[in-house]
Amino acid sequence: MNEWIYVALFIVVGLIIPIGAIAAGFILGPKKPNPIKESTYECGVEPVGEAWIQFKAQYYIFALVFLVFDVEAVFLFPWAVKLGQLGLYAVLEGIVFVTILIVGLVYTWRKGMLEWA
Amino acid sequence: MSFWNDPLKVAADWLEGVFMGWGMNSVLSHVLVAFLGVLLLITVLMVLDIFLVWIERKVVARFQDRLGPNRVGPFGLIQPFADIIKLIIKEDTTPGDADKVVYNLAPILSMMSVLILWAVVPLAPVILGTDLNVGVLYLIAAGAIGTLSIIMAGWASNNKFALIGGFRQVAVMVSFEIPMLTMLMIPTIFSGSMNMNAIIQSQNVWFFIISPLGALIFLIAAIAELGRAPFDLAEGESELVSGFNIEYSGMKFGMFYAGELLHAFTFGGFWAILFFGGYRFFGLEQVSPFLAVLIMILKAMVGYWVIMWVKYTMMRIRIDQMLSFNWKFLTPLAFVLLLVTALMNALLAGAPTWLYVLGMFLANVVTGWIALELARSATRQEREKLEGAKPVVEAHH
Secondary structure, three states: OHHHHHHHHHHHHHHHHHHHHHHHHHHHOOOOOOHHHHOOOOOOOOOOOOOOOOOOOHHHHHHHHHHHHHHHHHHHHHHHHHHHHHOHHHHHHHHHHHHHHHHHHHHHHHOOOOOOO | OOOOOOHHHHHHHHHHHHHHHOOOOHHHHHHHHHHHHHHHHHHHHHHHHHHHHHHHHHHHHHHOOOOOOOOOOHHHOOHHHHHHHHHHOOOOOOOOOOOHHHHHHHHHHHHHHHHHHHHHOEOOOOOEOOOOOOHHHHHHHHHHHHHHHHHHHHHHOOOHHHHHHHHHHHHHHHHHHHHHHHHHHHHHHHHOOOOHHHHHHOOOOOHHHHOHHHHHHHHHHHHHHHOOOOOOHHHOHHHHOOHHHOOOOHHHHHHHHHHHHHHHHHHHHHHHHHHOOOOOOOOHHHOOHHHHHHHHHHHHHHHHHHHHHHHHHOOOOOHHHHHHHHHHHHHHHHHHHHHHHHHHHHHOOOOOHHHHHHHHHHHHHHHHHHHHHHHHHHHHHHHHHHHOOOOOOOOOO
16 A cells, blocks of 8 residues: 555645646736626627536537446456456457447447537 | 665655654654655746747747747747736736636646646656556546536636637537547556556557557547647637636736646647657666656657657648537548557467567558558549539540
């Protein structure tokens, strides 16, 4: 566990440095806010409504497909590490595993979910 | 053990002795020394980052047949410092309707995610943050925080352009993470370890030579993860003004900018580590760790240069083209390459090195060639469908 101390320290120092830089900007920069300056930028016209809207469900489909493949990586990394010792049988197991995933991808593709509509 | 063979250990032992002489217990002094080491590395990185701004501007100038910054100091070297002073004394405007906490956290996380990547980068056999046995997975996990920061910035700004930029970044990240993860398994298979140092040590032959296609796919996916051209849809200025960072000014914008440059340099480094032997170069790394650090930095610079080269020669791709390129070409290709590599690895087990390298290389070339041919015929069909049925050209009699 000792080596994870370094990761924790990296996170701490990695947070301190940008916070320090931004704080320096906050202290040294002028602060003269007004409503026009604080309005959001919309190419020079008055902003219409707010930006927190529901937007294009297509992104959601990609996130779902991604989730399957991302979980699969957790299973495939140990397989990749020990592949040298396990031999041909493990390779065939891997082929079966990946083929199931690819079938899922092909299904998504055939359903037209990968089209940007 | 002398300073020249293991400088970090010697310095750390000496400092620990000093701290214990001041009456600290061993755990506290160990953590304090580790903290100072991390602070030193990150400070060096931040100074390097300042000069990366200069390098980037000089290189883009050369690509575009300009001179680049050349007024402030010799060769314009002081220019980035002038930029920083300007960024610091600039007014920091925050949109009134923004989600303040998330808005302010995003640039900090953006920088942090890049800095913590260096925890697993071995600059030399003995000069490294920490020797994690899951270094490759750590790379993915830490990199995801950077993407999160872009989503946070895009959403919290309460700006429509920023929101679209954030959404696009999600789509890009979730798509190109798959081929990248898959290609990280290829060095893992060859070296039998996820540890960065072990991956470098097992590269008696560069993995680039064993798996050129894998290195290429990794580079493409890495550029997409970095959000740099031709995949810089999150900040496409021609359609989104500036994308996710549109509402940021002053040092907060500076953090995004500096983070992006350092991220690109870091991925140049990872490319060098995973496929080009990292700090190893014909045994020169054994002379001194300092030489190894120099080799590593130079290789990372070359990788960074390739990423810049791509950025300034390619034009931006539309989001639908980009996503179908990934899901319909790159991801299947990555999985096929992974299986081919695994199969060849098992078949060639026990073969002499030259045969192993040659077999793997040929397998890569054949896989890449077949993939390109399939893509070419698919695009031809698509084009013919769009253009309508063409009249059959009769052969000459």
